[in-house]
Amino acid sequence: MAYNEHFKGEDVSVTKFYGDRTVLTSCAYLLQYIKPDMTILDVGCGPGTITAGLSKIVPDGKVTGVDVTSPIIERARSTFPLPEFPNLTFAVGDAMKLSDFKDNSFDVVHAHQVLIHLTEPITALQEFYRICKPGRIVACREGNGRRILSLKPDLPAIRQYWDNTVALIDRNGGHIDAGGHLEEWAQKVGFQDNGGKIVLNMGELRFPSHLEGMKGESAEQAIRAGIATRDQMDIWREAWEEFDRTKNNEFVFETGEILCWKGLP
Template sequence: MSNALPPNVYISDHSKGVLKTHGWRTVANSASYLLPYLQPTMKILDVGCGPGSITIDLARLVPDGSVIGIEYTSDPLPKALELAVEQGVMNVEFRVGDAHKLDFPDDTFDVVHAHQVLQHIADPVLALREMKRVAKPGGIVAVRESIAPTWYPESAGLAAFWELQTRMARAKGGNPHPGSHIHKWAMQAGFDRSQINCTAGTWCFSTPEEREYWGGSLEGRTLSSAFADIALKDGHATMDELKQQAKAWREWIQAEDGWFGFLHGEIVCRV
């Protein structure tokens, strides 16, 4: 029997445009549902930590505990460690690791957390099973995943971008925007429904600064990231189509009435 891990199905990378969106994330804007459960002495695992902004925030909230952030590639981790040092957060470390096979003993962590990770991996149920395994009895597994976005004003270019992103993710084996059914994955991973608390959260980008941040990062990602490389290489889009989508992002940024919203599904699973 093969012990090979499921393949990497991520359609992006850790280029500047991608990290611009990931690095904006904090506990306050992306994991506030977790706040009532945190205690100062907890040991936390942050799965799919990216540039470490949420990971470092979690470490601040457990000053007498510790946090480990793992990512499938080392690419963003040096900057994550640099950010922690700059901010004087010393109870955090970063490692390379695969969500499908966590390199930790059973019953290690009080909290195992993942933000926008399950949609980007090949086997989310296996990952949740692993997260459950390394959580202590009485601990929690906490996950947040997006549901398809909405925006104003209407834009054929933005619609084409999200259709392309969704199609590419599915073609590579990913699970785009699964927030409405992550509790079902948790049940398949071995949690009883009575152990799972479901909530929802939102992101909203509407001010000029928010539009420039969000739209600008996706404008850049459309033309200068692994997303663009895969779209072209695998025949999902032409360069002209990508340029039109990037132009649509710039037009949305410049629209005074521009608004963009995400709904997210959240689960807290008691072990």
């Protein structure tokens, strides 16, 4: 399978989690290179909050958001309708096979927390390279989930929950440590060929509470999938509730932010 099947963009808990992301919190490292007339593809756009933000800073350009399932794309379309966002479109698309887009089509190809869920992230980066215009940018921001930089309050139940999450992504063939491999993968794809350039920065990725995933249908799905027992889920929910009640709480991972300029022909 190309994707981690448990994390589905149309699930309410996942939509809420990813819906907190904006251009300022998620791709500030890229913004200085964006010009008002650029064409941008946002891969793995989810509910479209980052995508819509990008459309506002390219008023003379065009932004397309793609994600792998129809329900999340329909949600993004209804949240950011064309009359209010005339240069923004959404479409179903697979990061591993962006066949609807021609070679050298976009000024910027952007992905945030996408490669961690893919079994073949290099294949996706090859597609990003193919559809990026020569001299233009592929930008990816990915966490390294094996390196927790800060957890406050540092609750054993939350660490157990995260250990299980990491194990699940590993079992499904994902790459929870994608942020630590970005430069290596970009080099393999050939971004340094023909005068291309790779710039990597290692920083912090702050996660919001995961409480929504511990309740309702999301919790039931996790139990049915064998990710946790009902007792474990109750313990994790209580821990996240304590996390939410704690002043100055934080859940911080190492993250990699990479900018890749495609070489000229």
